[in-house]
Amino acid sequence: MFLFIYLLFFSKIGLGSSGQRSGRKTDWNNFWPNSWKTPPNAYKCWLKPPYIVIWNWELRLRMKIAVEGCMHGDLENVYRTLQHIEKVHNTKIDLLLCCGDFQAVRNEKDLESLSVPPKYRSMNSFWKYYAGEEIAPYPTIFIGGNHEACNYLWELYYGGWAAPNIYFLGFAGVVKFGNLRIGGLSGIYKSRDYRSGHYERPPYNANTVKSVYHVREYDVHKLMQVEEPVDIFLSHDWPLGITDCGDWKQLVRYKPHFETEVRERTLGSKPAAQLLEKLKPPYWFSAHLHCKFAARVQHGEDGPVTNFLALDKCLPGKKFLQVLDIDSEPGPYEIQYDEEWLEITRRFNPIFPLTIRSANFRGVHIDKQDCRQWVRSKLQARGARPFEFSQTAPSYNPSNSVSNGSSPGYTRNPQTESLLQFLELPYLLDDMSESSEVSRSPFPSSDRDDSEEIPIDDVDELEDLAEEAGDAEHEDV
Template identity: 30%
Template sequence: MEPYFFAAVGDVHGCMNRMNDLLAGWCKATGNTLAFVLQVGDFEAHRHEQDLATMAAPAKYRTLGDFKDYVSGYRQFLQPTYFIGGNHEPYGYLDTMPSGGELIDNCHYFGRAAVKKIKGQKIAGLSGIYVEDIYTSHRAPLERMSSTSNKAYIGFTENEVLQLLEAEPVDILLLHDWPKNIIHPEDKAMFQGRRRAIDISSIGNEPARILVDLLKPKLVLCGHMHFRYQRTIPHLSGGSTSLFCLADIRQEFKALAFFRVDEEGGISEVSTRR
């Protein structure tokens, strides 16, 4: 296969215009094209107020965002864009397609737990975050949405994690929240001494870590924390995983990562800056 480029994007929170402008800017500056875009959740594809009403979020974060302009055809996604669900999503809409689907031209929801082959790469995606009650029992069915809290829809289940484990091995893993215990001891200072220090022991979840350890992807992409962090995780069996935790789109290039896929399917990061 001919080499190609793809991009990864952190939390978008309805700012699809900013996302697409930044991606178009990179293409223009580098002269490259993007074969596809992977987005790690909190995308917020609200078509209208009824979708927005099904999102779990405090009132001040409840805004319609840019997606409606793509639904109306005023704006377009210029390359195939695939997103998983985060904890702030219109699940009343997304859960009508639990296995994912194309919402509008070039904009694909990955589904609750799915594996897709895109341009030769086997990609697994898990929507939602770890919520103990939902994980160990079940998630509320869509039919109960009008009488249940929106928060009853933000978690993934153990069955969904097991379903993804059957896909072993995969090339790329998409997660919203971070896997547990991924911060290198030497990097701890990065998370302290900030205006809002982050307690490292509270970061990430165990099921996501199990997915990383057992699926052994070449690349893991996640978001949620609105904080950029990168490291390589070695596997006991040999080989390693490149982990990219992406910031949110308001932090512009900290939210983005660009990759080149070579003739053999190997993935390497290319500069985000022009």
């Protein structure tokens, strides 16, 4: 049985909308329409009892991109839903984007690096794609959230294929898909860890399995160096203040435990808000809070507009999937390295902070223009397609689960080694400069001001408690 989704196809995001920042009304019928309002000129396709709504505006654009909220390892159901849509509506989806909590779990050993309560530890279906038993039917790009197999994603810190046709954008990254530039930031914001380096190493303990997915200033700083336009940006948690630009009253009616944070403007990520203001992408997608929420950010009176959409987790009755048309050059399309991002990676890798200490940004001495030309010449010689996928751990075997598992400690991923060799950079991800006692500290700095800590530490657990308490009236139906 196919999962319930609310799906919209339309030619341009924000077409005809006039929303502004606080104090100005947004035309919600024209931008990310609410699921209970069927737009004009729409089709209904009944699936057993739920339905899909398809926006029939101007089907003249060529690239169809599906965006999914929290995957939670349920790749099979998402892919099957998209394949059904293609069949019923005689269309072709070109790309799937996932906004975190992807859960790229290869085997039972990886579950030890997954920060979830034991009752939620499940192999799900990613391992089938990792093992080659299934092939992703669409190029898939994902970022990390706060429930990931971080031991595996750390191998791919700079980005790379987590499985054939499934690309991890890295802890921070930008890639090209056709003529689109897609950027993203993995993890969630916690002020106590923000200025720390990446000090966590597998195997993780009860503290570092959580702190490893906290956003770091170093990664945000690299994204702040991006000057060329980014078309789509992904973050797991929402930019701070984004609720001012949308129907926050409807949000708190649906999620009443958000009201205090919304009113006090503490709900969301400050670094994500800084990136939103700097990059001003036309599209910004998030997840994490397990609800659908739309907003329209006007950057200055005559500036560009960012259309924001947060989506739910992949479960029946949840609004977890959106498909949209975006202007594009003719295909075929493929994921490629981005020249500017490789230049930024090469310039800032010498100050990669791999201990508790924060990065010394004054230590960047490589000339930007010289580095850019160097990267350009390298890409012209080799091509921009990412290095090939390579398995680094055994895949799950349902008939012999006891023997499943990665080897102890850290594994070097050949993709990452190849990329660093290509950029003529040293491999640093297994560096253990500080003692394990210090590097596994639960709090990188005991005297750090934590006044900006987001109160919602784990939205998944919070929602589970609410549901168990009988708070079902706030759930999707």
